Amino acid sequence: MLLNKKLFTGLDQGVHLSAGGEAPMLNSHRDAFEQFMHDKAQGERARQLIADTMQATREQCASLLSVSASDITFVSSASEGINIVAYGLDWQPGDNVVIADVEFGSGVFPWTLLKEKGVDVKIVRHKNWQISLDDIEAHIDERTKVVLMSHVSMFTGQRLPLKELAETVHRKGAALVLDATHAVGVVPVDAYHADVVVSSCYKWLLATHGTAIFYWNRKTLPELKPPFLGWNSAAASGGWKDPLNITLHNDANQFLPGNPSYLSIYILNNALKHLLPLGRDVVEQHALNLTGKLHEGLSQLDLNTLGLSLMTAEAAESRAGNICVMSERVDEISAQLRQRGILVWGTYGGDSRLRISAHVYNDHNDINACLEAFANLQ
Numbered sequence: 001m002l003l004n005k006k007l008f009t010g011l012d013q014g015v016h017l018s019a020g021g022e023a024p025m026l027n028s029h030r031d032a033f034e035q036f037m038h039d040k041a042q043g044e045r046a047r048q049l050i051a052d053t054m055q056a057t058r059e060q061c062a063s064l065l066s067v068s069a070s071d072i073t074f075v076s077s078a079s080e081g082i083n084i085v086a087y088g089l090d091w092q093p094g095d096n097v098v099i100a101d102v103e104f105g106s107g108v109f110p111w112t113l114l115k116e117k118g119v120d121v122k123i124v125r126h127k128n129w130q131i132s133l134d135d136i137e138a139h140i141d142e143r144t145k146v147v148l149m150s151h152v153s154m155f156t157g158q159r160l161p162l163k164e165l166a167e168t169v170h171r172k173g174a175a176l177v178l179d180a181t182h183a184v185g186v187v188p189v190d191a192y193h194a195d196v197v198v199s200s201c202y203k204w205l206l207a208t209h210g211t212a213i214f215y216w217n218r219k220t221l222p223e224l225k226p227p228f229l230g231w232n233s234a235a236a237s238g239g240w241k242d243p244l245n246i247t248l249h250n251d252a253n254q255f256l257p258g259n260p261s262y263l264s265i266y267i268l269n270n271a272l273k274h275l276l277p278l279g280r281d282v283v284e285q286h287a288l289n290l291t292g293k294l295h296e297g298l299s300q301l302d303l304n305t306l307g308l309s310l311m312t313a314e315a316a317e318s319r320a321g322n323i324c325v326m327s328e329r330v331d332e333i334s335a336q337l338r339q340r341g342i343l344v345w346g347t348y349g350g351d352s353r354l355r356i357s358a359h360v361y362n363d364h365n366d367i368n369a370c371l372e373a374f375a376n377l378q
């Protein structure tokens with residue numbers, strides 16, 4: 001393992017293979033909470049202390065995503081980030097958005113609200129649970145404004161090649177909105193390839209709810225405008241003398257109308273102090289080793305007789321931290337695994353698939369225990 005299980009709360013309760021749903025929290029988040037309480041009590045100075053931590057966290061995220069800190073801000077959820085794009089672009093009747101059939105709900109639902117503006121949603125269908133770049137390209141036409149894809153699928157575990165995906169989308173003149181929730185924190189993400197990147201922080205980033213990363217590529221998508229404004233969107237304003245004189249921040253903070261969830265930003269800051277020193281490539285290799293072993297072990301079992309089939313591809317470049325298994329008996333099987341202390345993600349969401357996730361606190365013993373539990377399923 002890359003981070004000792006003892007650094008986390010709750011990891012002594014079983015084999016935690018659920019980072020793709022909810023990751024456990026670092027014990028030291030308690031210190032981050034204490035720090036926030038301390039800073040918040042400093043009267044007016046509190047705002048500067050809090051702003052400093054927010055800026056430091058933007059810089060950590062920028063380093064993780066290989067982009068500039070000014071292109072990053074924090075929204076309340078990945079879902080909010082996607083809605084910012086849906087409401088921040090100028091849509092015309094006949095425009096369309098391209099998504100995948102295996103996309104997470106928040107990558108699908110926001111675009112349906114654009115129907116009244118005459119915007120169509122085109123759906124790329126998976127083949128054998130894989131989405132191909134050729135099929136994505138075939139769905140893009142001259143009226144495609146946005147292609148939304150998950151970098152790593154929450155449903156199938158497939159990882160799309162980001163650079164090639166971005167080239168495919170840009171070649172056709174569309175913008176790439178990337179949901180990197182299942183990628184950031186476990187595999188390297190060079191966000192600059194995309195036009196917008198969103199990521200939740202409570203899974204692979206080891207932080208918590210209330211803060212998601214929003215990356216805006218100002219150079220490639222300058223036409224994205226903040227759909228809602230507040231005091232915090234402005235770098236300067238005319239005040240009572242000239243209330244309508246507003247100068248927006250010229251960076252991603254213009255998408256932040258009010259105070260974000262500073263407490264969860266402090267927690268993200270602490271999580272990144274643990275993740276960043278490990279190095280993106282080391283974390284990726286660790287996850288690939290574990291998910292590779294899991295894939296191999298599961299392939300050797302007679303899954304069909306249990307009504308199970310592997311969805312995630314074997315090739316390392318096509319997966320990340322999730323191995324997904326289709327099953328019509330998800331509830332029953334996850335209950336059997338839970339009885340053996342193996343925590344996978346299945347029941348919640350009603351998707352008929354089990355997701356087994358390996359992250360920095362997992363090791364080969366965890367994978368062996370999981371494979372043994374699968375071998376003993378009834």
Ligand SMILES: Cc1ncc(COP(=O)(O)O)c(C=O)c1O
Pocket residue numbers: 020021076077078079080104106150153154179181182199200201212
């Ligand atoms: C691909 C993907 N995006 C986003 C989310 C969560 O988004 P939010 O931060 O809006 O809760 C999930 C949660 O499962 C997800 O799988």
